[in-house]
Amino acid sequence: MVSDHEQVEEMARSFNRKVHFHDIPDAILSSIFSLITDTRSRNAMSLVCLKWHLLERSTRTFLSLRGNIRDLVLLPTCFRAVTNLDLSLISPWGCSIPDSSLNTTVLAQVLHWTFPSVVTLTVYARNPSILRLLAPQWPYLRQVKLVRWHQRSSTTLGSDFVALFEHCHSLASLDLSHFYNWTEDLPPALEAYPSIAASLSHLNILNYTSAQGFKSHELLAITSACPNLREFLATCIFDHRYIGSVGDETLLSLATNCPRLSLLHLVDSSSMSAARGDPDNDGYTTEDARISQNMLIEMFSALPLLEELVLDVCHNVRDTWIALEMLNSKCPRLKSLKLGQFHGVCKGIDARPDGIALCSRLESLSIKNCADLTDSGLISISLGCPRLTKFEVQGCKKITKLGLTKVASILRKTLTEVKISCCKHLNTVTSLQALEPIQDSLQRLHIDCVWEMVEQSVSEATSSAKSPGFKCSEKRRGIWEETNLKKKYKKYNFNGDGYASSTWAKLQYLSLWIEAGELLNPLALAGLDDCPMLEEIQIKVEGDCRHQSSPSSPDDFGLSSLRCYPRLSKMNLDCQTAIGYALTAPSGHGDLSPWERFYLNGIEKLNLTELNYWPPQDIDVNRRSLTLPAAGLLAQCRTMRKLFVHGTASEHLLRFLLEVQTLRDFQLREDYYPAPENDTSTEMRIDSCSRFEDALNRRAIPD
Amino acid sequence: MGSLILDALNVRVQGQGEKVLVFAHGVGTDQSAWQRILPFFTPYYRVVLFDLVCAGSVNPDYFNFRRCTNLEAYVDDLLNILDTLGVDRCFYVGHSVSAMIGILASIRRPELFSKLILIGASPRFLNDEDYHGGFEQEEIESVFQAMEANYEAWVNGFAPLAVGADVPDAVREFTRTLFNMRPDITLFVSRTVFNSDLRGILGLVKVPCCIIQTSKDVSVPASVAEYLKNHLGGENTVETLRTEGHLPHLSAPAMLAPVIKRALSR
Numbered sequence: 002m003v004s005d006h007e008q009v010e011e012m013a014r015s016f017n018r019k020v021h022f023h024d025i026p027d028a029i030l031s032s033i034f035s036l037i038t039d040t041r042s043r044n045a046m047s048l049v050c051l052k053w054h055l056l057e058r059s060t061r062t063f064l065s066l067r068g069n070i071r072d073l074v075l076l077p078t079c080f081r082a083v084t085n086l087d088l089s090l091i092s093p094w095g096c097s098i099p100d101s102s103l104n105t106t107v108l109a110q111v112l113h114w115t116f117p118s119v120v121t122l123t124v125y126a127r128n129p130s131i132l133r134l135l136a137p138q139w140p141y142l143r144q145v146k147l148v149r150w151h152q153r154s155s156t157t158l159g160s161d162f163v164a165l166f167e168h169c170h171s172l173a174s175l176d177l178s179h180f181y182n183w184t185e186d187l188p189p190a191l192e193a194y195p196s197i198a199a200s201l202s203h204l205n206i207l208n209y210t211s212a213q214g215f216k217s218h219e220l221l222a223i224t225s226a227c228p229n230l231r232e233f234l235a236t237c238i239f240d241h242r243y244i245g246s247v248g249d250e251t252l253l254s255l256a257t258n259c260p261r262l263s264l265l266h267l268v269d270s271s272s273m274s275a276a277r278g279d280p281d282n283d284g285y286t287t288e289d290a291r292i293s294q295n296m297l298i299e300m301f302s303a304l305p306l307l308e309e310l311v312l313d314v315c316h317n318v319r320d321t322w323i324a325l326e327m328l329n330s331k332c333p334r335l336k337s338l339k340l341g342q343f344h345g346v347c348k349g350i351d352a353r354p355d356g357i358a359l360c361s362r363l364e365s366l367s368i369k370n371c372a373d374l375t376d377s378g379l380i381s382i383s384l385g386c387p388r389l390t391k392f393e394v395q396g397c398k399k400i401t402k403l404g405l406t407k408v409a410s411i412l413r414k415t416l417t418e419v420k421i422s423c424c425k426h427l428n429t430v431t432s433l434q435a436l437e438p439i440q441d442s443l444q445r446l447h448i449d450c451v452w453e454m455v456e457q458s459v460s461e462a463t464s465s466a467k468s469p470g471f472k473c474s475e476k477r478r479g480i481w482e483e484t485n486l487k488k489k490y491k492k493y494n495f496n497g498d499g500y501a502s503s504t505w506a507k508l509q510y511l512s513l514w515i516e517a518g519e520l521l522n523p524l525a526l527a528g529l530d531d532c533p534m535l536e537e538i539q540i541k542v543e544g545d546c547r548h549q550s551s552p553s554s555p556d557d558f559g560l561s562s563l564r565c566y567p568r569l570s571k572m573n574l575d576c577q578t579a580i581g582y583a584l585t586a587p588s589g590h591g592d593l594s595p596w597e598r599f600y601l602n603g604i605e606k607l608n609l610t611e612l613n614y615w616p617p618q619d620i621d622v623n624r625r626s627l628t629l630p631a632a633g634l635l636a637q638c639r640t641m642r643k644l645f646v647h648g649t650a651s652e653h654l655l656r657f658l659l660e661v662q663t664l665r666d667f668q669l670r671e672d673y674y675p676a677p678e679n680d681t682s683t684e685m686r687i688d689s690c691s692r693f694e695d696a697l698n699r700r701a702i703p704d
Numbered sequence: 705m706g707s708l709i710l711d712a713l714n715v716r717v718q719g720q721g722e723k724v725l726v727f728a729h730g731v732g733t734d735q736s737a738w739q740r741i742l743p744f745f746t747p748y749y750r751v752v753l754f755d756l757v758c759a760g761s762v763n764p765d766y767f768n769f770r771r772c773t774n775l776e777a778y779v780d781d782l783l784n785i786l787d788t789l790g791v792d793r794c795f796y797v798g799h800s801v802s803a804m805i806g807i808l809a810s811i812r813r814p815e816l817f818s819k820l821i822l823i824g825a826s827p828r829f830l831n832d833e834d835y836h837g838g839f840e841q842e843e844i845e846s847v848f849q850a851m852e853a854n855y856e857a858w859v860n861g862f863a864p865l866a867v868g869a870d871v872p873d874a875v876r877e878f879t880r881t882l883f884n885m886r887p888d889i890t891l892f893v894s895r896t897v898f899n900s901d902l903r904g905i906l907g908l909v910k911v912p913c914c915i916i917q918t919s920k921d922v923s924v925p926a927s928v929a930e931y932l933k934n935h936l937g938g939e940n941t942v943e944t945l946r947t948e949g950h951l952p953h954l955s956a957p958a959m960l961a962p963v964i965k966r967a968l969s970r
Contacts, residue, residue, distance in 0.1 A: 514931065584880070588922050
């Protein structure tokens, strides 16, 4: 042992004498550097020495500008290698660059000179003038993403796009998913520039900013103008009662217009509202979609290159196994599939695989609102699709723990990402128990936080995972009976059934849905107590706070209970679907400020470094604003480096945040439609933001 | 001095028309509270909007604790703004505390105001022997003491905890909007507001007033509207909105706008 150790030391010494990192030729160092994508690492690298600084800058291809708009003329000049430039986050967020009091021609020149190689651009285009300014500076742009959450200025149809198309003839990819415009804006612009339309290979009009869906004639106009599309994402209307709804003819024409499609997402506009749905309804909508199985088969035949397909129809498509059985042969490259409101995807009635289970090459499968999916169907699918790494079920009321456990067990070698949501028989505890076979390998998980136990039906008895001793855990007026649950849980452990503690060894990302007013504390007890690698968590709160009395005791949602996850550093806390009163609560009703205190209480105990926070909103007045308790609580997060509030806040309250010494990056992002215009918003003033940021930037940062 | 105050208090002038219409918000909100009302008036009036110096949207460094001990300082600000803008005659719509400020301003400069429209106004919030202002001295004191006793927590954002469920409705409703400001400013302004008593000078007002009251405003008892009508020196009317709440411009703008319009046209 000792001699071995000496030998190693001797080797190390000789190795050190011979080769040093600085001896590596620049060309190789360059290649090494260009593989590093993490921004913080890169910034650290560039501080080592001048040579490394130059090398790092020469290999830096991605940059997001985050300064204040009036400082734009002071752009650093060392980033000349940047090909992917993001201008959409310049402060104040959502400002209109040409409308500010800058010399715009000088600015355009500066941008052009500082970033000569830009090929991919993301920009907040409040109105067409910014594009008229920037597009000529970078005529070789290939990929453009436009962002706009503000109201559309009253210009002629398509003028935003015309400004772009006129100068950028090499455009191949256009992303409008966060760009508010009318559906009538795009088709005429594409028709006016047929050569650009013909060279577009990626078009994303799956719009999160509005609930408008593209009408069928618009979709057809777009796809016939762009026959070389490889990737197409769009919101549409499948409800046949609406004029312009998408049905058989449209889908087929769309497929024949763009035969090269490898990625197709068609999502019904009502699905974009992101409401969870009711687990208790029967799963069938009142109306059927006008989509037939024969047409689906023909559509699949017309798209042989398809690799990823999303058909999120919000109206019943029945007997879909007929078409799905053909999918594997018609679309041999298909790896990812998501279907919404498709019934009969897999009957699973006998040993033969049917429906989706025949798509053996699938790696990602998401089934939403399939009313007749049973446990046998699930088992059939997991046997038929052995390569699945990602599996999602949402709104499937017939599946139970039995089926899900089998899925996890059969696919335990491949499954790394799972989502279970709004399934009547799968509450949090049962979902986690069902996933026990993949506890060691699961990396990303979404579950709903439903604490009431469903009485497990007898048919559910599996070999080892007997129905645990939890009976209906009662929740009385928000006060969780923790002691009861804990006792019974411990009792279960000592019984020796199933698992001892639940360690989710590889879980990195956890996403939760929880109803407004419910507590978070039971999460660890439900089976997620040990997640050593968990770094990132997303919590979505949904519900109506107006008719519940604001929580007074306990007045703590339970964020501090997440301390049990030692590596947790990033959080998205999304309360925008928690609706309440901002200032106008009728007498006897509470407003949102005690709710914000409820949700944020204890956040300082978590050592978060990054937080995205969506405040609860008052939909009547379109107000999502920080209240005093929120500002006070956020200001106590002593390790916060990046904080983004997706709403508004007044200057008085923003000042609280200056107490957070480590805070480097803060922005108010009103990324909801309609984003408040400066004058009309609750507390948004350009000067306020600028003053705050100046104050923020003036402080010395300890680390 | 001129343009400094226009910037500091976020003064905005919108709309086209010959006559000037000033909207003054109450404590705890800012000029954006008038957003839903504005479209009814911008086509016909030059509308002036501004923020009170204590508003959350104004740089807190501008709040001068020595100057703002009583409402006269706010009257100074209002008159400064109007003078800087060159307004010599206007209609004035004031909510809550701004109604009081408007009353004081019209006594100092009666020729400046053609009409005062007062929403949720009260000359004195504390009860007195024969006067029902809505708040008992002891109730208010207990709130202030809670604020001051727990000042650290208050300043760190836990203020509403101090004003919990055991506080009377009236106090709770009124203080709800107060908490949108920096806590030390809130405490200071609350004292200013609750120490104000304009009953004695109401008779000095010669400008005609329209007093708008909601059917149930926990902060302002119905009798106060009558009191104002009877004691304000000029020609006064009372309009009652068939809606509840202290902030009708936020909760029922479509009901409030026609009432204001009628009052402006008379």
